[in-house]
Amino acid sequence: MSARNASAGGGDRAGDGEPADDLLLEVNQSSSVSLSSLMSPSSAASMSLSMEMPRKRKGSIDNQDSKSASIPDADMEDDENGSDGEERDVKMKCIREPHSQIEKRRRDKMNTLIDKLSAMIPTCNPMSRKLDKLTVLRMAVQHLKSLKGSASAFSDANYKPSFLPNEELKHLVLKAADGFLFVVGCDRGKIVFVSESVTKILNYSRAELIGQSLFDYIHPKDMGKVKEQLSASELYPRERLIDAKTGLQVQAYLPVGGARLCSGARRSFFCRMKYNKVSVKVEENEFQASSSKKKESQKYCTVHCTGYMRSWPTSQLEADGEGEADKQDSAHFSCLVAVGRIHSHSSPQVNGEVKVKSTEFITRYAMDGKFTFVDQRATTILGYLPQELLGTSCYEYFHQDDLPHLADRHRKVLRSKEKIDTNCYKFKTKCGSFVTLQSQWFSFVNPWTKEVEYIVSTNTVISQASRSGNKSEQSSHSKTSDDGKKSLPIIPGISATPGSMIYAGSIGTQIANELLDFNRMNSSPSSGNVSPFSLPQDKSPQTHNQISNNVPNGEAADMEIAGKSSSEDEPQGAAFSGEETLMGEHSQMDLDSVVGPGLSNFSNDEAAMAVIMSLLESDTNLGEAVDFEDMRWSL
Amino acid sequence: ELAQQLPLPHSVSSSLDKASIMRLTISYLRMRKLLTSDEPVAEEETELDIQLNSSYLKALDGFLIVLSEDGDIIYLSENVNKCLGLAQFDLTGHSVFDFTHPCDQEELREMLIHRTGSKKTKESNTERSFFLRMKCTLTSRGRTVNVKSATWKVLHCSGHVRVYDPHTEQTTNGLKEPPVPYLVLICDPVPHPSNIEVPLDTKTFLSRHTMDMKFTYCDERITELMGYDPEDLLNRSVYEYYHALDSDHLTKTHHNLFVKGQVSTGQYRMLAKRGGFV
Numbered sequence: 019m020s021a022r023n024a025s026a027g028g029g030d031r032a033g034d035g036e037p038a039d040d041l042l043l044e045v046n047q048s049s050s051v052s053l054s055s056l057m058s059p060s061s062a063a064s065m066s067l068s069m070e071m072p073r074k075r076k077g078s079i080d081n082q083d084s085k086s087a088s089i090p091d092a093d094m095e096d097d098e099n100g101s102d103g104e105e106r107d108v109k110m111k112c113i114r115e116p117h118s119q120i121e122k123r124r125r126d127k128m129n130t131l132i133d134k135l136s137a138m139i140p141t142c143n144p145m146s147r148k149l150d151k152l153t154v155l156r157m158a159v160q161h162l163k164s165l166k167g168s169a170s171a172f173s174d175a176n177y178k179p180s181f182l183p184n185e186e187l188k189h190l191v192l193k194a195a196d197g198f199l200f201v202v203g204c205d206r207g208k209i210v211f212v213s214e215s216v217t218k219i220l221n222y223s224r225a226e227l228i229g230q231s232l233f234d235y236i237h238p239k240d241m242g243k244v245k246e247q248l249s250a251s252e253l254y255p256r257e258r259l260i261d262a263k264t265g266l267q268v269q270a271y272l273p274v275g276g277a278r279l280c281s282g283a284r285r286s287f288f289c290r291m292k293y294n295k296v297s298v299k300v301e302e303n304e305f306q307a308s309s310s311k312k313k314e315s316q317k318y319c320t321v322h323c324t325g326y327m328r329s330w331p332t333s334q335l336e337a338d339g340e341g342e343a344d345k346q347d348s349a350h351f352s353c354l355v356a357v358g359r360i361h362s363h364s365s366p367q368v369n370g371e372v373k374v375k376s377t378e379f380i381t382r383y384a385m386d387g388k389f390t391f392v393d394q395r396a397t398t399i400l401g402y403l404p405q406e407l408l409g410t411s412c413y414e415y416f417h418q419d420d421l422p423h424l425a426d427r428h429r430k431v432l433r434s435k436e437k438i439d440t441n442c443y444k445f446k447t448k449c450g451s452f453v454t455l456q457s458q459w460f461s462f463v464n465p466w467t468k469e470v471e472y473i474v475s476t477n478t479v480i481s482q483a484s485r486s487g488n489k490s491e492q493s494s495h496s497k498t499s500d501d502g503k504k505s506l507p508i509i510p511g512i513s514a515t516p517g518s519m520i521y522a523g524s525i526g527t528q529i530a531n532e533l534l535d536f537n538r539m540n541s542s543p544s545s546g547n548v549s550p551f552s553l554p555q556d557k558s559p560q561t562h563n564q565i566s567n568n569v570p571n572g573e574a575a576d577m578e579i580a581g582k583s584s585s586e587d588e589p590q591g592a593a594f595s596g597e598e599t600l601m602g603e604h605s606q607m608d609l610d611s612v613v614g615p616g617l618s619n620f621s622n623d624e625a626a627m628a629v630i631m632s633l634l635e636s637d638t639n640l641g642e643a644v645d646f647e648d649m650r651w652s653l
Numbered sequence: 654e655l656a657q658q659l660p661l662p663h664s665v666s667s668s669l670d671k672a673s674i675m676r677l678t679i680s681y682l683r684m685r686k687l688l689t690s691d692e693p694v695a696e697e698e699t700e701l702d703i704q705l706n707s708s709y710l711k712a713l714d715g716f717l718i719v720l721s722e723d724g725d726i727i728y729l730s731e732n733v734n735k736c737l738g739l740a741q742f743d744l745t746g747h748s749v750f751d752f753t754h755p756c757d758q759e760e761l762r763e764m765l766i767h768r769t770g771s772k773k774t775k776e777s778n779t780e781r782s783f784f785l786r787m788k789c790t791l792t793s794r795g796r797t798v799n800v801k802s803a804t805w806k807v808l809h810c811s812g813h814v815r816v817y818d819p820h821t822e823q824t825t826n827g828l829k830e831p832p833v834p835y836l837v838l839i840c841d842p843v844p845h846p847s848n849i850e851v852p853l854d855t856k857t858f859l860s861r862h863t864m865d866m867k868f869t870y871c872d873e874r875i876t877e878l879m880g881y882d883p884e885d886l887l888n889r890s891v892y893e894y895y896h897a898l899d900s901d902h903l904t905k906t907h908h909n910l911f912v913k914g915q916v917s918t919g920q921y922r923m924l925a926k927r928g929g930f931v
Contacts, residue, residue: 286714324712326712355711
């Protein structure tokens with residue numbers, strides 16, 4: 019045998035001064051080989067016996083402290099024997115490592131188990147010093163004996179020992195689930211037995227239920243279902259089976275008649291059972307007829323019943339004093355033994371108030387208010403697909419009344435690093451109506467370029483209940499419309515030349531421009547203390563914007579002048595504004611050529627926007643306000 | 654010797670190795686400890702009662718498992734081998750995490766945590782219900798295979814976290830042990846449509862769906878239950894029929910389905926043809 023060879027080889031090597039581990043390995047193997055014969059009835063007794071043998075043998079070899087407690091396991095034998103066949107030298111050394119580790123692991127495991135055991139046993143606990151293993155085991159044996167002795171149920175002759183006696187099992191089941199056991203006869207649905215726990219669940223006492231028909235306690239609509247489950251008759255001869263491979267239903271004509279009712283057949287179904295409301299004042303109910311009492315407390319709970327069919331010899335049932343004439347006829351009484359459980363988690367949570375997650379969606383804007391990202395949830399709220407919104411400026415959709423406020427917020431968010439809340443505002447949906455939103459804006463600044471990359475907006479739909487925000491909008495609107503131009507929204511910082519309306523796209527871009535100019539001015543060292551962009555003042559932005567306001571109807575001269583003045587105004591931003599005005603001219607001309615005089619005639623601002631958008635798309639941050647006299651907000 | 658003391662059938666106890674014996678002893682003692690803290694049964698039991706005590710386990714579809722706070726299986730009922738093919742005594746005392754799907758272990762750990770309510774007497778919810786994948790060594794033919802080649806089976810585990818509070822016990826050195834929470838679960842297998850041993854009644858109908866829950870097939874039993882013809886439903890997503898308040902729960906269940914493979918929903922409401930919810 020390979021093991022013997024190994025031991026022989028080991029023996030040879032012993033003389034060479036190999037560490038004792040090697041020897042031990044051999045010894046282990048040899049001893050384990052001999053042990054394997056002993057292992058077949060590997061009860062604890064034999065194990066302890068065999069433990070002695072290797073101990074003795076090892077005792078004769080030096081240096082075996084580390085291994086004295088090792089117990090060769092059956093598994094390890096295989097490992098060792100299998101690996102011995104190979105080149106011994108190399109393998110031995112390789113095995114040594116894992117082998118010792120395996121040994122160590124096993125020892126540790128045993129030690130922890132022994133510790134746990136000692137913790138369990140009451141007599142072991144108070145001992146101050148750590149007991150050795152054998153003692154612990156002995157005490158465990160004693161303890162178990164004592165436990166056995168105290169439980170009288172064990173003395174039953176028919177006792178088949180199981181890990182837990184049935185009674186305690188029952189308790190466990192009850193702990194795991196709110197359940198009760200019930201036995202009903204199949205022919206009439208008579209409740210033969212019900213366990214104690216039913217009172218906790220259905221609030222009926224045991225005495226009330228036993229002897230009654232089950233169908234009295236089942237929801238009327240479920241009666242048919244339960245009847246089927248209990249019935250023996252073959253109403254549905256064709257069992258519908260699903261072929262596991264193809265997943266298709268196979269109509270199989272099975273001789274199911276007998277199978278349905280045979281003992282052991284399982285049932286599982288859900289049904290609604292009545293439960294009694296806890297009646298606080300019993301006196302009041304005394305005068306009521308029992309039927310009406312039931313009417314009052316007709317609440318049902320869903321019970322998941324699982325069980326099996328069983329046939330009872332009637333003699334037993336008669337002993338309970340419930341024998342009936344019917345039962346005496348049949349020799350066996352088939353019934354369903356089932357456990358009914360309440361799954362309270364499965365019924366819908368009705369809190370009284372419906373926890374509806376507030377509909378919100380997230381959008382991202384570029385600096386000038388154009389959508390760069392739209393959450394897909396926006397579609398259900400706004401009606402627009404994300405692609406319809408992308409690239410368009412958010413100002414197109416804001417309600418007229420809300421523009422001042424939102425523009426102000428826009429400005430604010432570009433400058434601050436915190437989240438800015440807007441009031442409620444109205445957003446135009448695809449079908450033309452408005453939905454009230456409230457947003458939280460937050461600008462994201464690229465840490466390297468220090469530029470505002472985009473604005474993240476979390477938009478929440480506000481139900482109509484909140485009106486306060488709107489009111490403030492109203493008041494501000496009324497204030498600013500003093501100049502008589504009611505149809506024109508006045509946005510602070512963006513002044514409109516008389517007769518012109520603020521173009522939606524322009525608002526965003528203008529605001530963005532302000533910021534850029536501001537940044538440019540600040541970034542260039544010679545900018546001095548020009549800070550024209552403080553919010554209340556807004557002087558130069560105004561002029562700036564005035565400059566940007568193009569009037570397409572032939573005010574090109576103004577344009578040029580404006581361009582010059584703008585360049586004067588902001589020397590640092592000259593190049594920038596120069597571009598802008600150039601573009602402005604360009605766009606103006608384009609507009610003239612493309613749109614012509616018809617621009618003002620556009621009743622549908624969207625179409626006009628589309629045109630202008632395409633122009634604006636050619637530049638990134640430049641804003642051209644295209645004036646449109648009769649451009650109306652489509653409301 | 655210790656093995657003989659364990660209340661096990663002789664055939665089993667004689668074939669245990671040392672480690673197993675230790676395991677089982679520890680588990681046994683633990684169980685005793687946990688159960689002795691119960692209130693004594695007030696009523697006397699009739700004979701029928703005693704007889705039927707044994708049927709609890711048989712009546713249940715699944716098996717019972719008791720877990721300690723750190724996942725050790727303190728007790729496992731016998732019918733686990735009917736359900737999973739694993740033997741009761743092989744598992745007892747081991748950590749449950751050895752037998753559950755790695756992706757579900759996190760979930761299981763959360764379930765084991767028992768947070769005692771704050772002093773404001775907020776009753777912590779002791780109920781637990783979740784789906785767990787465990788190793789199953791039963792083949793479709795009913796034979797058992799080696800644990801190493803086990804497949805995963807989805808179990809619906811429901812139960813409670815109970816606390817064993819030893820305040821009534823007096824240890825000899827007067828030290829009070831901290832309350833030990835443990836989780837008692839009943840694990841039911843989720844029935845697979847191709848393997849229904851329980852006859853389905855008329856109130857149950859079968860339907861098949863694509864992955865996004867559009868009907869591809871529906872049993873005709875739905876007609877009398879809800880009024881729809883099966884053809885009406887084809888190619889429509891079942892989400893159209895769910896009650897809004899239930900949609901949260903059903904979406905989660907749907908997610909679970911993709912993660913675990915099988916799932917069973919709770920109660921939910923579905924729109925019937927002529928209005929109203931079923």
